[in-house]
Every structure is written in C-alpha cells, then in structure tokens.
Amino acid sequence: MIRLAITVRGVVQGVGFRPFVHAAATARGLSGWVRNRTDGVRIEVEGPAPRVSDFQRALEREAPPAARLEHMGVEALPLQRELGFRILESDPSAPPRPSIPADLATCPDCLEEVVSTSARRFQYPFTNCTRCGPRWTIIEALPYDRARTSMKAFAMCSVCEAEYRDTRDRRFHAQPVACPACGPSLRLLGPEGDCLREGEAALREAVKEVLAGGILALQGLGGFQLLVDATVPASVELLRQRKRRLEKPFAVMFPSLDQVRTVCELASEEAAVLTSPAAPIVLLRKRLSGGAKPWVADAVAPGNPWLGALLPSTPLHRMLLDLAERPLVCTSGNLTDEPLCTAPGEALDRLRGVASLFLVHDRPILRPVDDSVVRMGPNGPLVLRRARGYAPLPLSLRAAPPYLLALGGHLKGTVALTVGEQAVVSQHLGDLGSIEGARLLERTVEDLLRLFEVHPEAVACDLHPDYASTRLGERLCERWGVPLIQVQHHHAHIAAVMAEHGLSGPVLGLAWDGAGLGTDGTLWGGEALIVEGARFRRVAHLRPFRLAGGEQAQREPRRAALGLLHAMEGPGATVHLRDAFTAHEADVLLAMLGRGLQSPFTTSMGRLFDAVAALSGVQLRTSFEGQAAMALEFAAGEDAAVEPYPLPLRNGEPAAADWEPLIRALLGDRTQGAPASLMARRFHASLVSLAEAIASRAGLPHVVLAGGCFQNLRLLRDIQARLRSRGFEVWTPQQYPPNDGSLSLGQLAVAAYRYEEARDVSRHPR
Amino acid sequence: LAHGGGGRLMRQLIEEVFLEPPPALAWTERHDSAVVPLGTERLALTTDSYVVTPRFFPGGDIGKLAVYGTVNDLVMSGARPLYLSAGFILEEGLAMEELRRVVASMREAARECGVRLVTGDTKVVDRGKADGLFINTSGAGHVPEGRSVHPRRVRPGDAVLVSGDVGQHGIAVLSVREGLAFETPVQSDCSPLTPLVEALFSAGVDVHALRDTTRGGLASALNELALDGGVSVLLEETSVPVNEAVSGACELLGLDPLYVACEGRMVAFVPEPQAEVALAALRGHPLGVAAARIGRVTEGPAGRVSLRTRLGGHRLLDLLSGEQLPRIC
Ligand SMILES: [Fe+3]
Ligand SMILES: [Mg+2]
Ligand SMILES: [Zn+2]
Ligand SMILES: [Zn+2]
Secondary structure (H helix, E strand, C coil), X not given: CEEEEEEEEEECCXXXXXXXXXXXXXXXXXXXXXXXXXXXXXXXXXXXXXXXXXXXXXXXHCCCCCXXXXXXXXXXXXXXXXXXXXXXXXXXXXXXXXXXXXXXXXXXXXXXXXXXXXXXXXXXXCCCECCEECCCCCECCCCCCHHHECCCCCCCCHHHHHHHHCCCCCCCCCCCCCCCCCCCCEEEECCCCCEEEEHHHHHHHHHHHHHXXXXXXXXXXXXXXXXXXXXXXXHHHHHHHHHCCCCCCCEEECCCHHHHHHHECCCHHHHHHHCCCCCCEEEEEECCCCCCCCCCCHHHCCCCCEEEEECCCCHHHHHHHHHHCCCEEEEECCXXXXXXXXXXXXXXXXXXXXXXXEEEECCCCCCCCCCCEEEEECCEEEEEECCCCCCCCCEECCCCCCCEEEXXXXXXXXCEEEECCXXXXXXXXXXXXXXXXXXXXXXXXXXXXXXXXXXXXXXXXXXXXXXXXHHHHHHHHHHHCCCEEEEXXXXXXXXXXXXXHCCCCCEEEEEEEEEEECCCCCEEEEEEEEEECCEEEEEEEECCEECCCHHHHHHCHHHHHHXXXXXXXXXXXXXXXXXXXXXXXXXXXXXXXXXXXCCXXXXXXXHHHHHHHHHCCCCXXXXXXXXXXXXXXXXXXXXXXXXXXXXXXECCCCEEECCHHHHHHHHHHHHCCCCHHHHHHHHHHHHHHHHHHHHHHXXXXXXXXXXXXXXXXXXXXXXXXXXXXXXXEEECCCCCCCCHHHHHHHHHXXXXXXXXXXXXXXXXXX | CCHHHCCHHHHHHHHHHHCCCCCCCCCCCCCCCEEEEECCEEEEEEEEEECCCCCEECCEEHHHHHHHHHHHHHHCCCCEEEEEEEEEEEECCCCXXXXXXXXXXXXXXXXXXXXXXXXXXXXXXXXXXXXXEEEEEEEEEEECCCCCCCHHHCCCCCEEEECCCCCHHHHHHHHHHHCCCCCCCCCCCCCCCHHHHHHHHHCCCCCCEEEECCCCHXXXXXHHHXXXXXXXXXXXXXXCCCCHHHHHHHXXXXXXXXXXXXXXXXXXXXXXXXXXXXXXXXXXXXXXXXXXXEEEEECCXXXXXXXXXXXXXXXXXXXXXXXXXXXXX
C-alpha cells in the first residue's frame, strides 16, 4: 500500500477534471480525495502500488479533452486508511495561479440532450456540463466555483442540485449547470427594449425575422453578434450599409459540416479545428459555385477566395441554426472599430440603428470575448485572432519572471501578465482608437490583476507615445510608482514568437508588418533584428521611403506607390500612376513628398505590399486594414514559384533592401501587359529571396518570422521552406497571432529580461 | 524641438519651466490673459510673440496676427482691449519696405479693433540670428463690471459653441509656405474676436468661458479648457463646421482639421438654456455666420475631450505628442 500527494497544474479547473479523477480512483478501488486549489488541483490517493501507478497513468492519458496538464508534482505520504474517495471543497489558501479555462463549445452529450424530446433540457439554450459551456465569460473570481461566477444569481432547482452533487453525473460540480426550471432564459426585444416574446417563442420569432431579411442582434456567449441570412445578397448588403462596413469580409455560421462543404473546400484538419472545443472561425477556401445549395452571397466576402466559417458553439446557436437550416452571417455586435457589446442595455443603445430585433438572455457576460479566427498554416492551425476558446489559457515560461504587466499595441489590443511561471494573454480586445476601446483596455487590466491577485512590479508598453496603451501605461506607472518599460514594436513581435517557442536567442527575427515606431523616430516595418533577451540589433531593413499624408497613406496603397516612385524619379513619378490620381492630387502629393511635409519615412513591408498592389493594378484604395496585401496574396494564388524580381541587399550597418530594381522590373512587366497574378507571384518570390539573403548574411541558425505580413500564407510557407532547405531552423507564430495581437506577450518577455538585468545591476553595483 | 505644436509637449514645457514652484509668473492659472485688480477696476494683461513663415499669406500677415492675436487673448477673459505695445526683432537684411507694410497692417488692424498702439521697441540682430522678423505684442484691457469669464465657471451641461469653421488659417499658411496649390485656395481666418464676444454680452448671455482656437486647433483649445475647468467635453463630429476646401486639403495632407490652427475662431461655453440666444448673437455678425453648436460639457475626468464620430463611435481628441506619427500598424 502507498499514499501519494499529486498536485496538477495547468488547465484543470472547469473542465470536468475532478469528476474524472473521482471516477478514475473509484474504478481502481483507491481511497483519498481531490480538491481544487487556486494553483491547480491536489489529489491524495491511497491503495496498492500497481493500482496507484495505473491511476497516475490514467491522469495523463485519459484526462477530459479540454484539460491541459502542465505540471504534475508527486510526493509520498504516510498511509491514512480512510474509506472511499471524496471530492473536497475548494481550498482558497494557496496563491492564485492561472488555471482559468477558456469557454468550451457544447459537447456531444449536451447536444444530444438539447435535441431529444424526452430530455429535461430539450431545447434548452443554456445546457452545459463539466466538459462544455461558458467559463472565462462568467468567472468573477478564483477558485472557479458557482458562487464566484455570473451564475450565482440563479438558485439551482432540486434536480440540478442533485446532478451537481452526484459524483457519477456528467454535471458533478458543473458550475454553470442550469435547466429550464432554474436557469437563464431568453427574451426577444424590439429596438425600444420592449419585450416581444419569451423562451422558445422568442427564438422562433428571431429566426423568422432573419429569414425575412432582418438583422438580429444576438446575445451570444461572449457578447452580441449580428446575424443575417448569408444566402440573400440584399440582407448582407443591408448589414454592410447599417454597420458601415464596405468590403471587410464577414464570417458565416453554418448549421452543419455538410453545408460548410457545399460552400468551401474542407480538409480534415480544418474540420477538426471547426469542431474542436474552441470552435473558432476557420478561414476556408471557397468553392467555385456549381449551383449547389446553400450558396453564400458574394457580398459576404467580396472578391475574396476565402471565407471565415464557424459552427454553432452553444446550444443557443445550435437551435438557431437548426431552425434556419442555412448559413447565417455572424459578425461582432459592435459599431465599426468599437468593442463588442455585452449587456442588453448597451446593445440596445449602440446597435439600435443596426438591428431590428434583439434576442437576449439574463446570464451576465462578465467580459467581452469575440470569436477566434484560425487559418490552417504550414505548421498546423495559425491563430489570427485569439479570443473565445483560447483566452486566457496560459503559456508556460521557462523561468518565473517578476510580476509584470504588458499593454500591447493600438490595433488588435491585448493585455498580458506574468503569474508565477506562466504568461496569461487576454482575449483580443480590438481597436483601441475609440474611447470605448481605451476603456476596455483599462477594464481588462483591472480585471486580470484582480483575478490573479497580482501587483505588477513594472509595466511594459510600445514606444509609440500616442498609442492608447502607452498612455494607459504612463498613468498606471504613475499611480503605482513602478517603472514603465517601453519595448520597440518589432522587437516585441519577434519576442512574442520566441516566448511561444521558449527561445531566448540569439535569433534572427524577420519582423514584417504595417508600421511601428522605431528607435530612430521613423516608422519601421520591414525589419531584420538579431534578438537576444533584452537586446536587439537591427541588421537589415527595407530602403526607407516617404509616405505622403502619414496615416492617410495606410488607406491608399497608391500613396505608398507614389512614395517609392518619387524616391526613384522625383516629380516625374506620376507617369507610372496616371489613372491613380487627379492632376491636382498628384501636384499636392508630389510637393509634400518633395518637401518632406507630412511625409514620414518608413521601412514598412506592409506599405511595400500596398505599393506593389497599386502598381500591378490590384488595389488602389482600401476600406480595411491589410486589404491590399490580402488582394496581392490572392492574386498570387497557389501556383508555383517564378523568377523573382531583383531586390538586392545593399551593404551597410544595417543593410538595406533596395526595392528600386524590383519596382523597375515590375513596371517593365506591366508595360509588356503581364497579368497581375504574375507580378504578384514574382513579388512574393523576391521576398523569399530577400529572406534568404538576410538569413545568410546574419549567419544565425535560428530564424523567427513575425509581424502582420506573415498572415500571408504563401509568404510564410515559401520563406519557411526556402530557409529550411538552406539549413536554418525556422520558428513561426502558431497559438499567438503574427499580428499586433501578440505584442503584449512580446513586450512581457522583453520586459522580464530588462527588469532582471536592472535588478542584477542594482544588486551588484559595479 | 517639438514643443511648439500646441500639444502635450508644449503643455509639459509650460508646467515644468514656468509653473514649478515658485512660479516665475504671479498667476498660476493657465489662461490667455491675466486679470488683475487696478483700484476698484479689473485690468486684463497679456503678451504674445509672433513668428510666421511666410510673413504674408492669403487673408493676412504677421502684423495683423500680432494685433489680433493679443487682442483676442484679452477678449477671451471678457475684457475690452484698450492698449497695445509692440516689440520688433529684425534680422539684418530685412527689407525696409516689408517692415513698412507690416507696420501699416498693424495700424490698420489696431484701428479695426479699437485699440491704440502706445509704445514700442525695436532691436536689430545679426544675419542668421533671427528668422527675418519677430514681433512681440503686449496688451491691456478693461474687464467690465459683472463679467466673469473663466474655465472654473464651466459646468457639466454647458453648451459648447464655435464661432466659425475651423482650420483655415493653418491650411492657408501651409499652402503658401510649402507651395501647395489646393483646388480651392484657402484664406486665413485671421480676424478679431472682439465683436463676437461683445455680441454675446449684449445679448445677455452669461458666458462661462471662452478660448480662441489658435495653434493646435479646436481640439487643443478644448483640451486645455476642459483640463483647466476640470470637466469633460463631448463633441459631435457632424456638427463641427469645416469648409470643403479645408477638408479636401486635410484629406490630402493626412491632417485632422480639428487640430489645424485658426486665428479668428473661438469656442464659447454658455449655459444650455442660453445656447440658442448665444448662437443667434454670433451668427448676427459677419464674422460669426458659420457659428455652430458643436457639443456639450459632461461629467467625467478633467480634460477629456471626445468626439462622437459619424459612425456613432467615440474618439478621444487628446493632445498629441508633437509630430503626428501614424499609429496604424
Ligand atoms: Fe505590428
Ligand atoms: Mg496667444
Ligand atoms: Zn456538455
Ligand atoms: Zn434546474
């Protein structure tokens, strides 16, 4: 006989772990107990040695699908000879550790109940169990227990309570357990907030409205969503008009995988992600219309060969889609550039002019959590927007850093903090340019610090003085009397990927993105940095060029093109862009470029993409971020590589990649009537060669790819393949997005190094 | 030195250098002019220096600016301007003819404003030690009995008015200086605000606070006023008057018209019930025909100015740090 104490850390609360432990111990006739602690789960188990070790193996191998075991500590104890195996109340005394689970899509067992007429929860939209349901969106405090969730207002009925107490039940200690008798319920509201229907009738009426061409605001799991019939062009256009969103693609929720397959190509790995507990939006290649039904209106993702598809992830969505029997556009319930609405009052206030009806419920959403977005990359799923189903799952760090907080960028905001040996990155918060966005950032900081009971010793942010996150960092540091650690944008991009893969450097990082402030006050974005811990050295970048009108140029690829041409040919630049500008526009912009007026220098790769998109005739103006670069990627298609344009790396410290020969060759192609697709492919090929040239010059075995440009799969795939074939080890973003969504993680990593260096210096003064 | 843009750095400079204890100046409140007792009366005093390239621009010149600017600063404290002094720093080589034109323009402007240029001073510095011509003007005015115009008087609920369309001066000067030929030429709005302020008082409006929207434009003026008054301000983007020539130029330049300088515009904070009367009073004068109600004072953190955009969202109009560097990645 032996007795062991086993402490398990990772994601082990709110995922059905304790009932699983109970079942595994009881099945083997072992005695002891299991209990949630703030830092994980503690198990004491006693019995014959072979059966105890069999139990240990079961812990690792048979744990519930959503559980993630990060660390298991084992210790021998004296025998206690108690009877049976028990689940004890949570022990809140240990210091908190991040083991908060993400929200989980409805499990097959719960789905089954929702559709079986004889079940108690037949057609109940808030059905869940220990393996599925809301988590991150309802947790008020740790440890995870019903009394500390937004379900605390609902008193369990006797039947639910019995399930909750029954160790053999799937709902044993399922904190959000509920049923039609005791749980949350639905209401359908008119635009003035008047209640039109309740319960199932509300749902039916809401679907009717959508099928009749209306716009439904739905209070989902992590916030409001706007739904319209995706098969009817007029409905989609109406949504575009009301939301003032011209061309940016919408995501579509399908009732079934079969309907997804009718519209999109679907590989088995993609299907696996769609049906995973995270159930994100997955970008899928659209099929060519063969007349099959259902079909999705072109206006859903105009001119885009990809479609963001998702499946219902709650019983509520499941029931809606089953009634609709067709794909529905499912987009964030916000005004353009603003955060998600979470409460009915807020939605009525802000979305009144957009939606005709509001389907709401009374389970409060404690924090806005958007749908995540994933694209299948060469190294498996690549998370482009990390929110529902992924946040706030922690990332294990190699050593315990000091308590730090990092505030991220300006668009695609996230917050990160260290808690013990782990880093927690918040869900995607969206654009922080609006007041609502800035407020959400601040609320999220307060929320995370309170939940994890952490008091940061320093705060990290970007170098840009006018980011909402930098402003908040300054205020917080003043309030708390702690240092502000500013981290260069591209350093942070690279450091995020290094943190994800546990690298400390030195590595060569290619950080290619739109723009971030450099240490020389210009806008960087086509950078090659050698990164090691707290330090980086800029080894190469694009040859700088001017952007007439600064931020305005980001919306007009033609301006990036003009900037390059002006650097090459001065006032004669417009001959190559005759149709892009009126004579008056050209005069003013050239004068600005000539005098450097409102025309900051940049080395941005994103703007080089823009310029090439404009010059090859793919895109002159854009209506959403990254549109031109996407269009260029689509134009390049999947076809094999072609002869690159010349993009020589000019010697220097740092070296500069000279785009002038590239642009000249491209103009030559254009004069000869080459199709845009060829120019796009040759351009991509030049970047692959450039990456190789930079890597060879740097001579480091490890290369990291980071920054928004690597949302482009052709670029990611081809550069990775080329570098690997030349013997480099290549590291790419996977769980954390290539874009600014992972800046907070990168800042956190860099700040940890810097903070420790500073501490070492003060301990051992020289 | 990025301190001159009227933004965050400018404010920091003032706070750090001039307002650190003991204050170099007797007044510790940042206001366009100081109001001090003189016997039983109240005297308003102000001083300002003028540097502009080019010195002559469509709609005005440095001389007019030097008069209107100082007059307007007096008027913003509710004073009736009376006397001006002028100091000139000339760079060796400045054409006498040009100086004559500037001085003539100043005389004309002073006459228009009903103020007298009573004293002056001239210094000549070596070539390269000054940019042609610098003018400093100081002004004194009388604050009539019963007027109390001060950021402290601003209250949540107050209506915020602007006396005309914004951004003309900045664009006019820029287009001449940089040789930019905009489709529709833009004239500077440089003008005295005396008649507009007097119109408000004659109409019986209990004006709470005034601020001229000079360097840094409407957004910066409101930021300062909101900070000094300890309130927040909410603007409606669709209500802010910007003429088409200016908005077209701003789009090309990548500038936000709310941050572009004016030299003859002011914001007025008035009690909500008097907003319409005040607006009518402003519009009754040729310089105020485009006056508009652009927002209101709200409860909230001191100095927060926000804008409800065309799309219905809210954008913070904060003081930007010096250069406007793109934030979008
Ligand atoms: Fe970036
Ligand atoms: Mg002044
Ligand atoms: Zn379930
Ligand atoms: Zn119940």
